[in-house]
Amino acid sequence: MVIFMKQLKYSLSIVALAAAGLISGCASSGVRNPSGVPVTEMRPDEQGFVAGTGMESQDLVAVTDKMFRSVLATPQIANAQTVPRIVLAPVDNQTRFPINKDIFLDRIRVELNSKAKGKMIFLARERMAALEGERQLKRSGQVTASADPNRVEFEGADFLLTGKLSGLTTRTSAGTSDYILYTFQLVDARTSGIVWEDSAEIKKQGLEDAAYR
Amino acid sequence: MRLTDKLGAGGGSRVIGPAALVVLAALALAGCATTHEVVLSGDVLVDGPNAIANGPPRDRLLWEYRTAAAAMRVGKFDLAKQYLDDALTRLQGIYGPDPQARKARGYFHAEASKTFIGEPYERAMAYVYRGILYWMDGQPDNARACFRSAEIEDSDTEKHAYAGDWVLPDYFDGLATAKLSGDGSEAFKRAQADVKYLTLPPYDPKANVLFFFEFGPGPGKYATGRYAEQLRFSTPPSPVSSARLRIDTRDIAVAATDDVDFQATTRGGRVMDHILGNKAVFKTSTDVAGDVAIVGGAATLLADRGRNATADEVGAGLIVAGLISKAISSATTPEADTRAWDNLPHYLSFACLPLAPGPHAVTVEFLDGAGQAMPNLTKRITLDVPAGKDKVVFVSDRSVTPQNL
Numbered sequence: 001m002v003i004f005m006k007q008l009k010y011s012l013s014i015v016a017l018a019a020a021g022l023i024s025g026c027a028s029s030g031v032r033n034p035s036g037v038p039v040t041e042m043r044p045d046e047q048g049f050v051a052g053t054g055m056e057s058q059d060l061v062a063v064t065d066k067m068f069r070s071v072l073a074t075p076q077i078a079n080a081q082t083v084p085r086i087v088l089a090p091v092d093n094q095t096r097f098p099i100n101k102d103i104f105l106d107r108i109r110v111e112l113n114s115k116a117k118g119k120m121i122f123l124a125r126e127r128m129a130a131l132e133g134e135r136q137l138k139r140s141g142q143v144t145a146s147a148d149p150n151r152v153e154f155e156g157a158d159f160l161l162t163g164k165l166s167g168l169t170t171r172t173s174a175g176t177s178d179y180i181l182y183t184f185q186l187v188d189a190r191t192s193g194i195v196w197e198d199s200a201e202i203k204k205q206g207l208e209d210a211a212y213r
Numbered sequence: 214m215r216l217t218d219k220l221g222a223g224g225g226s227r228v229i230g231p232a233a234l235v236v237l238a239a240l241a242l243a244g245c246a247t248t249h250e251v252v253l254s255g256d257v258l259v260d261g262p263n264a265i266a267n268g269p270p271r272d273r274l275l276w277e278y279r280t281a282a283a284a285m286r287v288g289k290f291d292l293a294k295q296y297l298d299d300a301l302t303r304l305q306g307i308y309g310p311d312p313q314a315r316k317a318r319g320y321f322h323a324e325a326s327k328t329f330i331g332e333p334y335e336r337a338m339a340y341v342y343r344g345i346l347y348w349m350d351g352q353p354d355n356a357r358a359c360f361r362s363a364e365i366e367d368s369d370t371e372k373h374a375y376a377g378d379w380v381l382p383d384y385f386d387g388l389a390t391a392k393l394s395g396d397g398s399e400a401f402k403r404a405q406a407d408v409k410y411l412t413l414p415p416y417d418p419k420a421n422v423l424f425f426f427e428f429g430p431g432p433g434k435y436a437t438g439r440y441a442e443q444l445r446f447s448t449p450p451s452p453v454s455s456a457r458l459r460i461d462t463r464d465i466a467v468a469a470t471d472d473v474d475f476q477a478t479t480r481g482g483r484v485m486d487h488i489l490g491n492k493a494v495f496k497t498s499t500d501v502a503g504d505v506a507i508v509g510g511a512a513t514l515l516a517d518r519g520r521n522a523t524a525d526e527v528g529a530g531l532i533v534a535g536l537i538s539k540a541i542s543s544a545t546t547p548e549a550d551t552r553a554w555d556n557l558p559h560y561l562s563f564a565c566l567p568l569a570p571g572p573h574a575v576t577v578e579f580l581d582g583a584g585q586a587m588p589n590l591t592k593r594i595t596l597d598v599p600a601g602k603d604k605v606v607f608v609s610d611r612s613v614t615p616q617n618l
Contacts (some may be wrong), residue, residue, distance in 0.1 A: 042499075051305040052305040052307075052308065053308065054305055090355060092359075093354040093355060093357075093358055094354070094395075095361075095391075096303075096361035096362045097357055097358050097362070098355035098356075098357050098358040099346060099358070101356070120510055143475075167361075169365050171368045171369050172369065173369060175308075176308070183603045206308030206309060207309075208307045208314075209307070209309075209318070209327075210488060211314035211317045211318050211324065211327045211485055211488070212312070212314060212327070212330055212485075213483060213484035
């Protein structure tokens with residue numbers, strides 16, 4: 001009887017230990033950030049804790065910063081006798097990442113406008129429909145005009161600013177690698193000559209957890 | 214039907230040998246389980262948003278995929294875009310450590326406890342659908358980006374011959390390039406090399422109406438093996454083999470260019486299959502070790518019959534060790550993840566043709582294996598072709614009819 005009680009006590013201890021192990025297995029200590037992560041304000045040029053191999057804000061900032069500085073130093077812009085008029089043409093996205101293409105040229109334009117201090121003027125071609133509507137209202141006398149509305153005053157462009165995003169992707173069991181080449185050009189609208197061109201390149205690699213492979 | 218998800222230490226209930234352990238484990242599991250319960254109606258457009266909002270977060274992408282496909286078939290393209298954008302954003306950010314994935318690799322959590330992102334054919338289809346929607350919105354270069362990503366998703370196959378061998382994405386990659394004044398010939402060559410028994414139409418820059426077709430029920434998943442640790446795919450026979458497009462008075466034959474079942478079954482082994490295989494071996498080993506220990510312990514006790522205290526203790530210890538080993542075996546979960554994007558089609562196809570701007574009457578008939586039209590699946594569309602831009606039309610054998618597009 002004593003032996004049996006001793007055995008029972010021994011067995012129960014082990015069972016209790018096993019149960020404790022099971023219970024501890026489901027404690028929330030194994031869950032990362034169980035309460036979530038509060039909104040964290042980050043600079044657009046720093047890599048966040050959410051990252052992929054595609055284009056991200058830090059790439060946009062780095063690329064557009066480089067481009068607007070480079071454009072500003074172009075002799076055709078820096079030494080122009082008359083302020084050049086520039087039109088933005090859509091960026092050609094040849095990568096595997098769908099993007100909002102306008103965002104690149106928008107940022108370059110904004111930076112140039114803010115830093116160039118009148119050395120160039122961008123023409124708002126994407127607003128032509130609204131501008132033509134306004135001109136029509138003036139021509140029909142429905143609204144007042146500060147100048148003769150019948151004169152053609154919409155300006156033609158001296159230069160075209162555009163870009164291309166090209167990509168090269170490799171995916172193997174070792175991971176995914178994405179290389180993106182960002183090229184931007186300033187094209188003379190009269191001669192089609194490329195008066196300025198610059199590029200930036202970014203390569204990223206990543207490997208997902210084995211559970212997804 | 215109720216969709217219930219319990220995330221706890223064991224990830225679900227299972228039969229554990231010793232009664233005491235069962236009770237204790239059940240108490241432990243019940244005490245710390247997180248329950249997401251979603252009542253399913255059978256209508257994906259109702260269940261999807263409900264499951265996305267209230268269901269387990271690990272199934273979010275699954276329901277986004279399903280809901281997007283269902284939304285496209287009823288012409289709710291904005292809804293499809295919303296879900297696909299969210300799903301693809303998450304899909305593109307899966308690199309690096311992932312706590313859920315790490316758990317799924319552990320012995321005591323099922324593979325299904327990881328965040329669902331789908332097998333490569335499912336991820337590729339998400340990109341294909343999004344590509345169609347981008348083109349619909351007049352963004353052929355972003356559509357091309359999606360088609361390229363679809364091929365990349367399929368590029369890590371066990372046999373290189375099956376890597377990136379979708380036809381439709383390559384064909385439209387080239388067509389987008391041609392329409393954007395580039396050279397799409399390389400993509401066309403790839404598409405032609407991958408298509409079976411068909412000659413693809415050469416690119417016509419004047420083709421302003423693009424039809425995307427899908428038909429037949431797509432692949433499902435099931436598990437085989439002693440512990441259901443081997444993932445397998447099964448596709449029911451498709452009642453539809455091809456389609457016929459009638460525009461005004463023209464008839465155009467539409468043969469399948471892509472077989473989603475083929476894509477699902479040619480990927481080859483996964484890294485996760487090795488992990489599940491190891492889990493299965495561990496489960497068997499601990500089970501066998503448990504049996505051996507219990508039998509050995511019982512034999513020791515029976516042989517000794519209380520005459521030797523040390524022998525009794527060894528016997529009892531072996532039995533307890535055996536029970537623990539059995540419990541560990543029982544808690545090991547090598548089951549493969551069989552969650553599937555279950556409303557995918559079996560076949561994909563397309564047609565590109567030049568049409569004059571203005572209204573056109575379109576009929577799409579889906580044909581059985583004998584080439585006979587299946588009247589219950591016929592779709593009627595009134596098409597308004599705009600001037601100066603492409604019109605993209607998505608037609609499924611599950612699409613609503615009639616439609617004005």
